[in-house]
Amino acid sequence: MITLEEVTKVYVMGDVEVHALRGISLHVEAGEFVAVMGPSGSGKSTLMNIIGCLDTPTSGRYILDGHDVSHLDEDALARIRNKRIGFVFQTFNLLPRTPAVEQVELPLIYAGVPRGERRRRAMDMLARVGLADRARHHPTELSGGQQQRVAIARALVTHPAILLADEPTGNLDTQTGEEIMRLFRSLHEERGLTIIMVTHEPDIAAWAERIVHIRDGRIEREERR
Amino acid sequence: MITLEEVTKVYVMGDVEVHALRGISLHVEAGEFVAVMGPSGSGKSTLMNIIGCLDTPTSGRYILDGHDVSHLDEDALARIRNKRIGFVFQTFNLLPRTPAVEQVELPLIYAGVPRGERRRRAMDMLARVGLADRARHHPTELSGGQQQRVAIARALVTHPAILLADEPTGNLDTQTGEEIMRLFRSLHEERGLTIIMVTHEPDIAAWAERIVHIRDGRIEREERR
Ligand SMILES: Nc1ncnc2c1ncn2[C@@H]1O[C@H](COP(=O)(O)OP(=O)(O)OP(=O)(O)O)[C@@H](O)[C@H]1O
Numbered sequence: 001m002i003t004l005e006e007v008t009k010v011y012v013m014g015d016v017e018v019h020a021l022r023g024i025s026l027h028v029e030a031g032e033f034v035a036v037m038g039p040s041g042s043g044k045s046t047l048m049n050i051i052g053c054l055d056t057p058t059s060g061r062y063i064l065d066g067h068d069v070s071h072l073d074e075d076a077l078a079r080i081r082n083k084r085i086g087f088v089f090q091t092f093n094l095l096p097r098t099p100a101v102e103q104v105e106l107p108l109i110y111a112g113v114p115r116g117e118r119r120r121r122a123m124d125m126l127a128r129v130g131l132a133d134r135a136r137h138h139p140t141e142l143s144g145g146q147q148q149r150v151a152i153a154r155a156l157v158t159h160p161a162i163l164l165a166d167e168p169t170g171n172l173d174t175q176t177g178e179e180i181m182r183l184f185r186s187l188h189e190e191r192g193l194t195i196i197m198v199t200h201e202p203d204i205a206a207w208a209e210r211i212v213h214i215r216d217g218r219i220e221r222e223e224r225r
Numbered sequence: 226m227i228t229l230e231e232v233t234k235v236y237v238m239g240d241v242e243v244h245a246l247r248g249i250s251l252h253v254e255a256g257e258f259v260a261v262m263g264p265s266g267s268g269k270s271t272l273m274n275i276i277g278c279l280d281t282p283t284s285g286r287y288i289l290d291g292h293d294v295s296h297l298d299e300d301a302l303a304r305i306r307n308k309r310i311g312f313v314f315q316t317f318n319l320l321p322r323t324p325a326v327e328q329v330e331l332p333l334i335y336a337g338v339p340r341g342e343r344r345r346r347a348m349d350m351l352a353r354v355g356l357a358d359r360a361r362h363h364p365t366e367l368s369g370g371q372q373q374r375v376a377i378a379r380a381l382v383t384h385p386a387i388l389l390a391d392e393p394t395g396n397l398d399t400q401t402g403e404e405i406m407r408l409f410r411s412l413h414e415e416r417g418l419t420i421i422m423v424t425h426e427p428d429i430a431a432w433a434e435r436i437v438h439i440r441d442g443r444i445e446r447e448e449r450r
Pocket residue numbers: 134137140141142143144145146171172173236237238243244245263264265266267268269270271272315
């Protein structure tokens with residue numbers, strides 16, 4: 001399903017080059033649940049952005065469902081993202097003056113889902129992350145962990161084939177974090193959802209079947225559970 | 226140094242009231258290192274905003290260094306903040322198109338520190354959080370944990386009397402998180418820095434001398450170490 005071959009990513013800032021990814025080769029089967037761990041600045045979010053079709057590699061190949069997507073243009077990447085991928089961003093990326101339920105409806109609008117069903121599905125997913133009573137709140141009226149859970153609900157509402165979650169429990173207490181992991185696990189088991197999740201917490205990584213350790217833009221080692 | 230007496234905070238949204246704090250009484254001595262833990266949405270950031278003079282209670286009193294600050298206006302609160310308090314926000318609150326070193330210099334500009342000394346102190350604090358080589362990067366050119374560390378450096382650069390840190394390691398791997406905690410501990414021991422830190426990670430809370438557990442806007446229990 002997901003194959004990266006010697007993927008690199010170089011950021012050029014004037015006369016300075018930042019080598020964020022230095023040759024990543026990775027294969028993730030459909031239906032796998034993979035955790036990604038590594039030091040701050042080691043390239044995890046950069047890797048997630050490439051897998052999620054939000055960015056393209058500097059060199060190397062990315063084959064998604066049998067198609068080479070390494071050099072697609074913005075529109076083609078956007079279409080793949082909207083149909084196949086749900087992304088929970090490390091910094092949430094919610095719309096500033098929009099109620100929680102409308103944040104979660106947004107991907108359904110892009111998918112052409114009718115209004116009544118959109119509202120029903122958005123409210124259902126908000127309930128599943130424990131925020132049924134926060135549907136009308138704007139981001140500034142939500143706690144950090146509540147904003148994070150709105151971002152999670154938004155990523156899941158289209159029933160994507162692949163969930164990419166970048167530190168999804170970074171702002172959640174242990175118990176709420178476990179509720180989210182139980183939600184991920186159940187979607188994984190019920191629907192065969194492929195999950196790639198960045199986390200720095202070993203207790204959260206323990207929910208995955210496989211852990212990929214990143215250091216300095218490379219895969220350092222892997223663990224299978 | 227910090228005394229809260231029956232502090233409440235009520236948010237009114239049309240005909241709905243959200244009781245974020247339901248009567249908090251808390252005393253923190255100068256030089257104490259306190260951790261605050263509790264479920265998502267339980268009132269931790271609201272409590273921190275009141276202690277940090279970013280917000281005022283709905284009822285109850287807040288006495289800071291012997292002065293009742295519960296009902297000060299914006300300007301008076303801002304003066305206290307700038308002189309006494311360093312705040313690490315749960316969502317960083319960095320300026321969008323500003324290099325890291327200038328983000329850290331900003332509180333020194335308000336404090337009237339001359340240009341050469343500002344640059345030196347900002348670079349020194351960036352080095353202490355491991356980001357000397359990221360000084361020219363803007364927030365979008367930094368990883369999540371690097372943005373978090375810029376926010377930490379900015380909070381510490383004025384040598385505040387009180388550090389308020391809201392989930393300061395939420396985006397940091399275990400090792401980088403420990404480096405930050407060692408920095409906090411050394412400033413606590415060298416300078417008598419008073420620290421109040423929200424965290425959901427027990428390993429991070431273990432660095433404090435005292436843990437306050439919040440639930441539903443109230444203090445549920447405390448632990449001393
Ligand atoms: N401006 C606001 N208007 C209405 N409700 C608000 C507002 N700000 C916060 N709230 C609500 O107040 C409660 C407490 O919020 P707070 O941010 O203090 O929680 P928290 O303990 O920091 O949570 P987290 O661990 O998720 O960061 C939450 O339920 C939140 O929805």
